[in-house]
Amino acid sequence: MSSTSQDTPKTYKTARAFCLTSAFWFTMATSAGMIGAGYLMAPDFMANIEWLHFGRIRPIHVNINLFGFVTPGLLAAAFYFLPRLLRTELYSERLGIVSCVLWNIFVFAGVIGIAIGYTQGREYAELAWPVDILVGISFGLVVFNLFMTVKQRKEPILYVSIWYACAAVLLTATTYCIGNVIWRPDTGALLGIPDAIILWFYGHNVFGLLLTPLGLAVAYYVLPLVCRSPLYSHTLSLIGFWSLLVVYTHIGTHHLLQVPVPTWLKVIAIVDSVAMVIPVMIFLINIWYTVKGKLGVIYADIAGKFIFTGTIMYFFVNIQGSIMSLPQVQRVTHFNNWVVAHAHLGVLGFAGMTALGGLYYILPKITGKPLYSRFLADLQYWFVLIGVVGFTIGLTIAGLIQGNAWIIGETLYRTLPEIHIYYVARASTGLLVAIGAYLGLYNIFRTLFFNPGVSK
């Protein structure tokens, strides 16, 4: 890999801080997930604990994953590759540290808030107004830092990863404020059906304008470097970038196909959901042609392995997403565990694995030493991979049972015993992911702080 990691004495404090943030919150997110899975398996498990019960642990799990684990993990890589691709320093490491500390404070405050009942009760927009403001400031600082870094660049050409990273933080800072109805501090919500429309516009854009572009940025940066291959096509990256922004932003209303919202809005959402194959396949063609013939190299590199697997998950989750947006399909798949499987495939399988790959790529570069343990990282890879695949298969089956039973007239209570075994399977495979998270935290912590490895 690149031997230029010591050209300039960079400290990468911000990248380190975000690495640790991501690794820590990954353990918290999976622990929360395990508690939630426990409730679904055995509802009297941990009974009557106010701040842990399912209705609170589920949003805690989701928010930690989105804002504690995946986003910081991808940002850590961005804080590394931006200065490198631009041949400059990060504008301000101190500002970066401040933004990371604030970031952790908002995740922590958000989690505590939900745990004690301060929630806006809107999926993906649960965080209370004061926390929303903290989120806005944290995002603002990251945006400022990255853009000032771009401004002071010595490299005139902007590589595709930079477009994605900059657009992701900038646009998400905006959609976060819109989706959380930030101008209404008391409820953070609109009235009636428009509230659902604005919520799902924002909700789906958490994936569309934050996790996906940041993940693609990391993949576009790491995979060509791992394979030592030039990017297959600049034109494809261009079309992929702009088509992603145009198409992805339209599709949120596919969550509301069975709800009384205007039909034209549903039609747009369905058409664009299907059209998602364009940006997705453009990216995949571009990146898979880039790594063509180098799968052995990828397999030998822990970062490449994680991220390449992420691109495969990206393929599946998006094809699945396009199919799920069709009204006839959604009659079966809506409201049940099929969607939960889909969400995990996207957030953990694609974005999460890409974030982990990004972390394992930058850690040796920013510490100047090899990973503390390649074995632990490999173990984590297999645990997460088996976990997320098993999880997806199990919950997809459960979802098909539920959806098909409901549509032929079975009542919900009758389907509960049918899917119990799949809740057990999901908790079991989820346990693998959780173990993987703790292994990762230990490995990353040791790599950063008590790494006996010899400097390169």
Place this chain on the structure above:
Amino acid sequence: MRMTPKVVVVGSFSILAAVVFVMVCWPYAHRDMTPSEIFRPRTLVEAAGRAIYVKNGCVYCHTQSIRVVDWGHGAERIAQAGDYVGDRPILLGSQRTGVDLSQEGGEHPDDWHIAHFVNPRYTRPNSIMPPFKWLGMESLNTLTQYIQSLGMKKADVRMARQRYWKEESIKAYEAGPDVNAKWLADIVPEGWRNLPNPYATTPAGLKRGQFVYQQFCIGCHGPIGDGMGPAQPYIYPPPLNFTILKGREISGGIIYYQIMNGITGTAMPYFKRELESQKIWEVGDYVAVYFINQSDANKDPCGIDASWEPYDCPDGAEARQRNR
């Protein structure tokens, strides 16, 4: 195309602005906030109950969004935009780990809900909802008021029905077992009262009946059918003690009808959505054989024995003669 910072920022912001205008602002500007015919505003207590609902994440397992394809509870009312004009935030939900609650109001009396919140398995043995006993009785009552308002004007009609029959059923219960058993039989339409259980009592049938009993009935009526299930302390009139029914001419038809239709006003829900005919007859026979110790299964009038029936109906010869 040369990607400069300006192109990235201006380009992506323009796209976002255009999409926000089309997908958010335009539908907002053309929103229809006309209340539907079932809409009514919430009372203060109901609004407070809704806050508890939001605070505890009930929305993650319960939708309030009835679709065209739905069969279950509430399916008689497909959701309309005008039903939600008082909702901030709107609580459509995204997953049905539990049932849809759009039309939950008046489906059960208040005491059923309290028992259900204390531990959902007390009234619904198959439920996977976590217990909410920790909320305390005051909050549970407030939350129940909100649940009973779901469905708005339609819920109010159902609640009036619940209250009327609650009084009637308490009157009957407090008048003693004789009156109560007679009341329970008399409210069943005559055709059903004279109908014996058309299924033969068989070991396999009793086993199936027990299976159904354990999944649907045991929380209130208890494992030995004496009405002392774990829900009993919260429910009034209390769950029926089946053992008092012996010698009171309780036909299979009466049991079937009461299981199928439920007894509005009491915690006894209807099971006609959950259980098909055979399941109701067989759980009825299970109750009759084991708890009442008196079953009229497979008695005259039988008509023609079904081809799979293991025994000829004992009075079948007579029936065959008569029908010739």
